[in-house]
Amino acid sequence: MTSEPDSYSTADAHSAAVPTTAGGSAAFRAAVEQFPNGRGYLAAASMGLPSLDTVAALTADLQAWAGVKRSPAGYGELAERVRAHYARLVAVPGDRVAIGAQTSVFAGVIAQAVPRGAEVLCVDGDFSSMVFPFLQRSDITVRHIPLAELADSITDATWLVSFSLIQSATGEVADVPAITAAAAHHGARTFCDTTQAAGVYPIDASLFDSTVCHSYKWLCAPRGVAFLTVSDEFQQSLTPTFASWYGGESVWESCYGPTMRLARDARQFDLSPAWHAWAGAEESVRMFADLDVSEVWSHAAGLGNLLCDEWDIPRKNQAIVTRADPGGADLARLAAAGIVASGRAGRLRVAFHLWNTADDVEQLASVLRG
Structure with missing residues (x-):
């Protein structure tokens, strides 16, 4: 049985996250370069992308x-x-x-x-x-x-x-x-x-x-x-x-x-x-x-917060952001624009990972604004 922890020493789910799209550590930047085809891919919650080294x-x-x-x-x-x-x-x-x-x-x-x-x-x-x-x-x-x-x-x-x-x-x-x-x-x-x-x-x-x-x-x-x-x-x-x-x-x-x-x-x-x-x-x-995975979380959850701002909803401090899409119309519009997301439980599900940037947020929001 686990003992009661004094604190959860990893990431605080309730703290604000800021995306590191303009920088990040050298290790983080090197990891991002392993995914050259990540632009517009917002579905890591369904299936990740292989790195160049994994493919090799x-x-x-x-x-x-x-x-x-x-x-x-x-x-x-x-x-x-x-x-x-x-x-x-x-x-x-x-x-x-x-x-x-x-x-x-x-x-x-x-x-x-x-x-x-x-x-x-x-x-x-x-x-x-x-x-x-x-x-x-x-x-x-x-x-x-x-x-x-x-x-x-x-x-x-x-x-x-x-x-x-x-x-x-x-x-x-x-x-x-x-x-x-x-x-x-x-x-x-x-x-x-x-x-x-x-x-x-x-x-x-x-x-x-x-x-x-x-x-x-x-x-x-x-x-x-x-x-x-x-x-x-x-x-x-x-x-x-x-x-x-x-x-x-x-x-x-x-x-x-x-x-x-x-x-x-x-x-x-x-x-x-x-x-x-x-x-x-x-x-x-x-x-x-x-990697320092807390850096990955700060980046991904930060992008999630940017999408929350675009959708005018409270920031969730999450890498996965969803909104109601019972008929799948939003998901279909994104697919038609070449953006890969997913639908779960009657909702559009967007998942940001280390290869995504603020440009992905803007492109997605633009498509859905129509």
């Missing part, structure tokens, strides 16, 4: 495979490097990170650990991967709470609080200090999805009992690269439901039964990596792990 790595991997220069063991070494980069990104030791391909599979592991009759709190309207695995359990109670009321809704009956750090449909940022403090007070566990945060919003995964992340959005990796973090204490409550040879203490000695010796750390939850996706992920995850 994928190309080289396919060529090496075709040239009979790849082996499963080599991909294993590559996956370990990606695990280490991700651990740095979310501020936990590498032995607290498990690797896989889908967030819902990891959420299923957490769902199976909920004791019969216990209560799980979910966010009303959260992404289904953080909800459906718990709804599959007919012997537990699942309550759906508005994000703003989540911390106040935790009681002594709550065994687990399952929520996304940033909401997929709206871009709202969870009040982590309030939620973790309330969970600690009532003895509840915390399970946080960082898929819409990792790469754009600073994360300290050690604040939670467990986190899950898919990297094909803001981390700009190929689809099929997901991560689970779990505290040493919480791990004792979990069963490796999808135990596989890749979760063995010695991977290459775990290929056959009947003896099963799983790793003793978080690696026991590993699922064998989809090799080529991890070849592409290495460069992207490393790049974001090397």
Whole structure:
């Protein structure tokens, strides 16, 4: 169980953000140059763009495979490097990170650990991967709470609080200090999805009992690269439901039964990596792990605030900004103008990342002004 933090040491979701379109650190500027085709792409919340280095790595991997220069063991070494980069990104030791391909599979592991009759709190309207695995359990109670009321809704009956750090449909940022403090007070566990945060919003995964992340959005990796973090204490409550040879203490000695010796750390939850996706992920995850992600957040949320100003709505201090678009007319107008955004839950969803600039805000606003 996580202890009550004195403060959330990453980004303050309620502070004003100013875009760094005119400058930024050398590392930030170098990262931006990795995305030369980012102009007009406002859909990182749906799918990130590959960096130049990621494209080069994928190309080289396919060529090496075709040239009979790849082996499963080599991909294993590559996956370990990606695990280490991700651990740095979310501020936990590498032995607290498990690797896989889908967030819902990891959420299923957490769902199976909920004791019969216990209560799980979910966010009303959260992404289904953080909800459906718990709804599959007919012997537990699942309550759906508005994000703003989540911390106040935790009681002594709550065994687990399952929520996304940033909401997929709206871009709202969870009040982590309030939620973790309330969970600690009532003895509840915390399970946080960082898929819409990792790469754009600073994360300290050690604040939670467990986190899950898919990297094909803001981390700009190929689809099929997901991560689970779990505290040493919480791990004792979990069963490796999808135990596989890749979760063995010695991977290459775990290929056959009947003896099963799983790793003793978080690696026991590993699922064998989809090799080529991890070849592409290495460069992207490393790049974001090397960045000051608070600088990325200041830039992206600052652009979000500029769009709020254009739309004459209160600043939200979010990288994702939405407005009602029930028929999809606004989304269609943007598409016709060559601007890529997305639609979710009857709303136009605009997502700013490090490759976007104030020009993207102006172009989008101009198109919608018509």
